[in-house]
Amino acid sequence: MSVAIILVVVLTSLIPIYADIHDAGKICDELGRRSWSSRPHSVSISEFGAVGDGKTLNTLAFQNAVFYLMSFADKGGAQLYVPPGKWLTGSFSLTSHLTLFLENGAVIVASQDPSHWEIVDPLPSYGRGIDLPGKRYMSLINGYKLHDVVVTGDNGTIDGQGLVWWDRFTSHSLKYSRPNLIEFISSENVAVSNLTFLNAPAYTIHSIYSSHVYISKILAHSTPESPYTIGIVPDSSDNVCIQNSTINTGYDAISLKSGWDEYGIAYARATANVHIRNIYLQSASGSSISFGSEMSGGISDVVVDNAVIRNSLTGIAFRTTRGRGGYIKEINISNIYMSRIGTAIVANGSFGTHPDDKYDENALPLVSHIRLNNISGVHIGVAGKLFGIKESPFSSLALSNVSLSMNSGSNVTWQCSYVYGSSVSVSPEPCPELNRDDNAYGRAAV
Ligand SMILES: *[C@@H]1O[C@H](CO)[C@@H](O)[C@H](O)[C@H]1NC(C)=O
Ligand SMILES: *[C@@H]1O[C@H](CO)[C@@H](O)[C@H](O)[C@H]1NC(C)=O
Ligand SMILES: *[C@@H]1O[C@H](CO)[C@@H](O)[C@H](O)[C@H]1NC(C)=O
Ligand SMILES: *[C@@H]1O[C@H](CO)[C@@H](O)[C@H](O)[C@H]1NC(C)=O
Ligand SMILES: *[C@@H]1O[C@H](CO)[C@@H](O)[C@H](O)[C@H]1NC(C)=O
Ligand SMILES: *[C@@H]1O[C@H](CO)[C@@H](O)[C@H](O)[C@H]1NC(C)=O
Ligand SMILES: *[C@@H]1O[C@H](CO)[C@@H](O)[C@H](O)[C@H]1NC(C)=O
Ligand SMILES: *[C@@H]1O[C@H](CO)[C@@H](O)[C@H](O)[C@H]1NC(C)=O
Numbered sequence: 001m002s003v004a005i006i007l008v009v010v011l012t013s014l015i016p017i018y019a020d021i022h023d024a025g026k027i028c029d030e031l032g033r034r035s036w037s038s039r040p041h042s043v044s045i046s047e048f049g050a051v052g053d054g055k056t057l058n059t060l061a062f063q064n065a066v067f068y069l070m071s072f073a074d075k076g077g078a079q080l081y082v083p084p085g086k087w088l089t090g091s092f093s094l095t096s097h098l099t100l101f102l103e104n105g106a107v108i109v110a111s112q113d114p115s116h117w118e119i120v121d122p123l124p125s126y127g128r129g130i131d132l133p134g135k136r137y138m139s140l141i142n143g144y145k146l147h148d149v150v151v152t153g154d155n156g157t158i159d160g161q162g163l164v165w166w167d168r169f170t171s172h173s174l175k176y177s178r179p180n181l182i183e184f185i186s187s188e189n190v191a192v193s194n195l196t197f198l199n200a201p202a203y204t205i206h207s208i209y210s211s212h213v214y215i216s217k218i219l220a221h222s223t224p225e226s227p228y229t230i231g232i233v234p235d236s237s238d239n240v241c242i243q244n245s246t247i248n249t250g251y252d253a254i255s256l257k258s259g260w261d262e263y264g265i266a267y268a269r270a271t272a273n274v275h276i277r278n279i280y281l282q283s284a285s286g287s288s289i290s291f292g293s294e295m296s297g298g299i300s301d302v303v304v305d306n307a308v309i310r311n312s313l314t315g316i317a318f319r320t321t322r323g324r325g326g327y328i329k330e331i332n333i334s335n336i337y338m339s340r341i342g343t344a345i346v347a348n349g350s351f352g353t354h355p356d357d358k359y360d361e362n363a364l365p366l367v368s369h370i371r372l373n374n375i376s377g378v379h380i381g382v383a384g385k386l387f388g389i390k391e392s393p394f395s396s397l398a399l400s401n402v403s404l405s406m407n408s409g410s411n412v413t414w415q416c417s418y419v420y421g422s423s424v425s426v427s428p429e430p431c432p433e434l435n436r437d438d439n440a441y442g443r444a445a446v
Contacts, residue, residue, distance in 0.1 A: 022273075024273050024274060024275050024301045024302060024303040024332075025275060025303040025305070025332075026275070027239055027240070027241045027273060027274070027275035027303075028214075028216075028241035028243045028275045028277055031191075031212060031213075031214040031239070031241045032214065032216065032241070032243075034189075034214075039072075039076060039077045039078050039079040039097075039099050040072075040075065040076040040077075040078075041069075041072050041075065041076070041077075041078040041079065042078065042079040042080075042081050042101075043065060043068070043069065043078065043079075043080060043081065044080075044081045044082075044083055045058070045061055045062065045065055045080060045081065045082050045083070045087065046083060047065075048061040048062075048064050048065040048068070049061050049064075050062070050065075050087060051085075052083065052084070052085020052086055052087050052106075053085070053086065054085075054086030054088055054109060055088060056088060057088055057089065057090065057111060057116065058087050058088060058089045059089045059090040059091070059092055059111075059116060061089075062080075062089050062092040063092050063093075065080050066080065066092065066093060066094060066095050066098065067095075069095060069098055070095045072097065073095065073096055073097045076097070077096075077097030077098060077099065077148065078097070078098060078099070079098075079099040079100075079101050080098060080099070080100050080101065081101050081103065082100070082101065082102045082103060082106040082108065082153070082156060083103050083106055084103055084104065084105030084106050085105070085106060085107070086107045086109050087106065087107065087108050087109060088109045088110075088111060089108060089109070089110065089111060089116075089140070090110075090111045090113075090116025090117055090118075090140075091116070091117045091118050091137070091138045091139060091140050091141075091142065091179065092140075092141065092142070093141075093142040093143070093144060094141065094142065094143045094146060094149050094151075095146065095149075096146045096147050096148055096149060097147075097148045097149075098146075098148075098149055098150070099149075099150040099151075099152065100141070100149075100150070100151045100152070100153075101152055101153050101156075102152075102153030102154070102156020102157070102158070102195060103153060103154055103156055104153070104154040104155055104156065105156070106153065106156035106157070107156065107157040107158075107159055108140075108141075108156070108157070108158045108159070109159050109161060110140045110158075110159065110160045110161050110181070110201075111161075112161050112163075112164040112165075114137065114175070117137040117138060117140075117179055118137070118138040119135050119136070119137060119138065119176055120135060120136060120137075120138045121135060121136075122134065122135060122136055122177075123185075123208060124263065124267055125208075125209075125235075125236055125258070125259030125260065125263050125264045125266075125267035125269065125296070125297060126259060126260045126263055126264070126294070126355065127260065127261075127262070127263035127355045127356070128177075128355050128356070129176060129177025130177050130178075130202070131169060131174055131177040131178055131202070131228075132174060132176060132177050133355075133356070134176060134177075135176045135177075136176050136177035136178070136179070137176050137177065137178060137179035137201075138179060138183075139179050139180040139181060139182060139183035139206065140158070140160065140179060140180070140181050140182065141158070141181065141182045141183075142182075142183055142184075142185070143182075143183070143184040143185065143187045143190060144185045144186065144187070145185070145186045145187060146184070146187040146188075146190070147187060147188040147189050147190075148188075148189045148190075149184070149187065149189070149190045149191070150190070150191045150192075150193075151182065151190075151191070151192045151193075151195065152191065152192070152193045152194045152195065153194050153195050154194065155194055155195065155196060156195055156196070157195070157196045157197070157198060158181055158182070158195060158196070158197050158198070159197075159198040159199060160181045160197070160198060160199045160200040160201050160204075160222075161199055162199035162200055162201040162202075162222060162226055162229065163199065165178045165179070165201035165202070166201070166225075166226050166227050166229075169227050169228070170227055177202070178201040178202040179201050179202065180200060180201070180202050180203040180204070180205075180206045181197055181200040181201070181203070181204050181205065182197075182204070182205045182206070183203075183205075183206040183207075183208070184206070184207045184208070184210045184213065185208050185209055185210065186208075186209040186210060187207075187210045188210065188211050188212050189212045190207070190210065190212070190213050190214070191213075191214040191215070191216070192205060192214070192215045192216075192218060193214070193215070193216040193217050193218065194216075194217050194218070195218050195219075196218070196219045196220075196221070197218060197219065197220040197221070198221055198222070199221070199222050199223065199226070200220070200222050200229055201229075202228065202229060202230070203229070203230045203231075203232075203233045204220040204222070204229075204230070204231050204232060204247075204249075205218075205220070205231070205232045205233065206233045206235060207233070207234055207235060207237045207240065208235040208236055208237060209236050209237065209269055210237045211237060211238045211239045211240075212239045212240075213234065213237055213239070213240045213241070214240075214241050215232060215240075215241065215242045215243070215245065216241070216242075216243050216244050216245065217243075217244045217245060218245045218246075218247075219245065219246045219247075220232070220245070220246070220247045220248070220249065220253075221246075221247075221248045221249075222248070222249045222250050223250065224248075224250055224282075224284035224285075225250060225284070226249070226250035226251075227250060227251070228250065228251045228286075229249045229250040229251055230249060230251050230252045230253075230254075230255050230286070231247035231248075231249045231252070231253045231254055231255075231281075232245075232247065232253075232254045232255075233254075233255050233256075233257055234254075234256050234257075234271050234274055235256075235257040235258060235259075235271065235294075236257075236258045236259055236264075236267065236269035236270065236271055236297050237271055237274075238270070238271065238272045238273045238274075239273045239274075240271075240273070240274045240275070241274075241275050241276075242254060242274075242275075242276045242277075242279065243275075243276070243277045243278050243279070244277075244278045244279070245278075245279050245280075246279070246280040246281075247279065247280070247281050247282075248281070248282040248283075249282070249283050249284070249286070250283075250284050250285060250286070251283060251284075251285055251286035252283050252286040252287050252288070252289075252290045253279075253281035253282065253283045253286075253287075253288045253289065253312075254276060254279070254281065254288070254289050254290070255286075255287075255289075255290040255291075255292075256271050256274060256290070256291050256292075256295075256299050256302065257271065257292065257294040257295060257299075258270055258271045258294065258295050258296060258297030258298055258299055258326065259294055259295075259296045259297040259326075260294040260296060260324075260354075260355045261296055261323050261324055261325070261354050261355055261358075261359040261360075261363070262296075262323075262355075262358055262359050262360060262363075263296070263355060264294060264295070264296025264297045264324070264325070264326065265296045265297070265325040265326065265363060267297055268297055269297045270297050270298035270299065270300060270326075271295075271297070271298070271299045271300075271302075272298070272299070272300050272301045272302075273301050273302075274301070274302040274303070275302075275303050275305075276289070276302070276303070276304045276305070276307070277303075277304070277305040277306050277307075278305075278306050278307075279306070279307045279308070280307075280308045280310075281307060281308070281309045281310070281312070282309070282310050282311045282312055283312045283313065283314070284311070284312070284313065285313050286312075286313060286314065286317075287312065287313065287314035287315065287316065287317035287346065288307075288309040288312045288314070288315055288316070289304060289307065289309070289315070289316045289317070289333070290314075290316075290317040290318075290319060291317070291318045291319065291328045291331065292318065292319035292320045292324070292328065292351070292352070293319035293320055293321060293324070293351045293352030294324075294352070295319075295320055295324060295326045295327070295328055295365065296324050296325050296326040296363075296365075297326055298326045298327045298328075298329075299326070299327070299328045299329075299331075300327065300328070300329045300330045300331075301330045302330070302331045302332070303332050303333075304331075304332070304333040304334070304336070305333075305334055305335055306334075306335045306336075307335075307336050307337075308336075308337050308338075308339075309336060309337070309338045309339075309341065310338070310339045310340055310341075311339075311340045311341075312338075312340075312341050312342070313341075313342045313343070314341070314342060314343050314344075314346050315336070315338045315341045315343070315344045315345060315346075315377070316333060316336070316344070316345050316346070316372070317345075317346040317347070317348070318331075318346070318347040318348070318367055318370065318394070319346075319347075319348050319351035319352060320348075320349055320351060320352075320365040320367060320389075321349065321350050321351055321352050321354075321365070322349075322350070322361055322362075322363070322364060322365075322389065323354055323359035323360060323361055323363050324363060324365045325360075325363035325364070325365060326365050326366075327365060327366040327367070327368075328365070328366075328367045328368075328370070329366065329367070329368045329369045329370070330369050331369070331370045331371070332371045332373070333370075333371065333372050333373070333375070334371075334372070334373040334374050334375075335373075335374050336372075336374070336375045336376070337376055337377070338375070338376070338377035338378070338380065338404075339377065339378050339379055340378075340379040341377060341379070341380050341381065342381045342382065343380075343381060343382040343383075343384070343385050344375070344377050344380050344382070344383050344384060344404050345372065345375075345383065345384040345385075345386070346384070346385050346386070347367065347384075347385075347386040347387060347388065347394055347397070347419060348385070348387055349365075349367070349387055349388045349389035349392075349394065349418065350387070350389070364389060364391055364392040365389070365392065366392060367388065367392075367394040367395070368394065368395045368396045368397075369395075369396045370394075370396070370397050370398070370421075371398045371400075372397075372398070372399050372400070372402060373398075373399075373400045373401055373402075374400075374401045374402075375399075375401070375402045375403070375404070376402075376403045376404070377403070377404040377405065378405045379405070379407055380404045380405065380406050380407065380410070381406070381407055381410055382410065382412050382413070382414075382415070383404045383406065383413045383414050383428055383430075384413075384414045384415070384416070384430070384431075385414075385415045386414070386415070386416045386417075386419040386431070386433075386434075387415070387416070387417050387418065387419070388417065388418030388419040389418055390418050393418040393419060393420055394418065394419040394420070394421075395419075395420050395421065396420070396421055397419055397420070397421030397422075397434065398421050398422045398423075399421070399422070399423040399424070399426050399430060399434060400423070400424040400425060400426070401424070401425045401426075402423075402425070402426040402427070403425075403426075403427050404427065404428065406428065413428040413429070413430075414428070414429075414430045414431045414434075415431065416430075416431035416433040416434065417433075419433050419434070420433055420434075421433070421434045422434060422435065423435060
């Protein structure tokens with residue numbers, strides 16, 4: 001007993017314990033108030049033999065610098081400073097109590113040679129790589145089981161040079177699933193801010209099994225043609241803030257996920273308490289804000305406030321399919337302006353593929369309590385395509401103050417099936433399914 005008490009005292013004095021934040025709409029303010037940066041010690045990557053000429057491979061310098069800075073963990077942590085220059089590197093890992101700081105004009109450039117990227121096991125909640133069955137390339141910058149980590153700068157750049165990866169993806173010559181630019185796995189209290197990200201091979205920022213993740217003031221850009229590139233992916237993570245950022249990608253700009261079919265159901269870790277605000281998004285062939293389609297651990301308690309969405313195939317999408325299990329619920333989206341969008345709002349209950357043939361067709365997902373308020377749009381092709389699942393209709397979908405101005409010649413406004421909810425001040429006039437007491441329909445059918 002006394003040993004246990006001593007242990008608890010020791011642990012709590014080493015690790016800052018933050019209470020969970022229960023109001024999703026306050027997460028950005030809460031996380032923003034934390035002191036993320038100042039470290040008592042700083043070293044420059046050039047002290048570790050790195051050369052910023054865009055040609056010298058600096059992977060070992062980054063690895064050695066991080067290894068050296070581990071010894072400062074119990075001394076308030078340390079900063080790894082990256083001066084102006086082009087710093088070519090393969091994948092490397094961070095450590096706890098570290099700030100990686102990219103000076104204005106500093107560019108971390110990802111190697112295009114796959115042999116410079118480590119190969120790692122698939123994530124347990126996915127059971128395989130996303131692009132291909134089996135293993136995957138490790139991300140360029142990794143955090144595994146870390147806490148108190150900051151990746152920031154004076155608008156330095158991290159360039160994934162994704163073109164070679166997109167070509168390998170398109171020509172089916174990938175050996176393993178593509179790497180991401182930054183990935184935090186099972187980490188806590190991590191911040192990414194004040195940086196520009198270019199041309200991620202797949203995702204720009206992936207946080208998985210993590211909590212208290214603060215992403216602020218970033219620009220993420222991958223060319224519109226890049227296949228299935230996604231900006232920020234909160235995945236089986238909670239207490240996440242994404243704010244004051246601009247994201248332009250080939251596929252989705254922000255996608256919330258939580259695992260894939262039987263693997264996600266077994267891992268059972270939800271994405272919850274996510275706050276997204278003040279963002280500018282574009283997604284050429286996907287959706288600017290998407291939920292799923294991998295959502296088997298559940299997605300709930302998400303607040304999106306104040307977004308501008310332009311030039312996207314889809315504005316906001318809820319995606320799932322039979323076999324996923326899980327849920328998407330308690331989602332509040334408000335104050336959105338859209339322009340030049342193919343379909344403004346999509347809910348699709350037969351979206352996406354399965355990791356393998358072991359999934360359970362009867363694992364039906366639940367989609368309910370989604371509120372969309374104060375949405376306006378111009379140059380919209382289709383207002384909404386809302387298609388639920390017959391055996392598990394989408395319910396309590398509440399639209400209020402939605403005003404979408406359609407492209408001239410657009411003859412389809414809303415299409416709905418197996419979806420129920422309410423609408424107040426919605427134009428164009430929504431489908432009749434959105435004027436029914438959904439509890440009577442949705443619940444009875446589930
Ligand atoms: C972010 O950048 C701005 C201006 O470039 C600077 O004032 C601010 O201190 C930076 N924040 C961090 C955490 O470095
Ligand atoms: C950061 O740099 C990028 C490109 O280097 C530029 O487009 C962007 O405007 C800069 N952002 C800020 C806040 O200075
Ligand atoms: C984020 O943007 C809002 C609105 O422009 C601004 O009031 C706020 O200070 C910004 N926050 C940060 C951390 O830059
Ligand atoms: C969403 O809005 C409803 C109604 O205003 C509120 O009761 C609920 O707590 C909100 N959910 C979240 C996650 O903020
Ligand atoms: C509605 O959303 C727009 C942004 O699209 C915002 O400017 C406006 O203030 C919002 N209205 C209310 C009442 O929040
Ligand atoms: C749902 O998504 C699937 C897969 O992308 C697509 O084939 C189907 O057309 C979509 N359904 C609707 C109604 O848009
Ligand atoms: C309704 O939407 C319009 C257009 O975005 C906005 O100007 C107005 O403030 C909104 N009203 C409410 C009550 O949200
Ligand atoms: C809508 O217009 C397209 C051509 O622009 C036509 O092929 C289609 O049949 C029309 N749909 C309806 C429901 O009228």
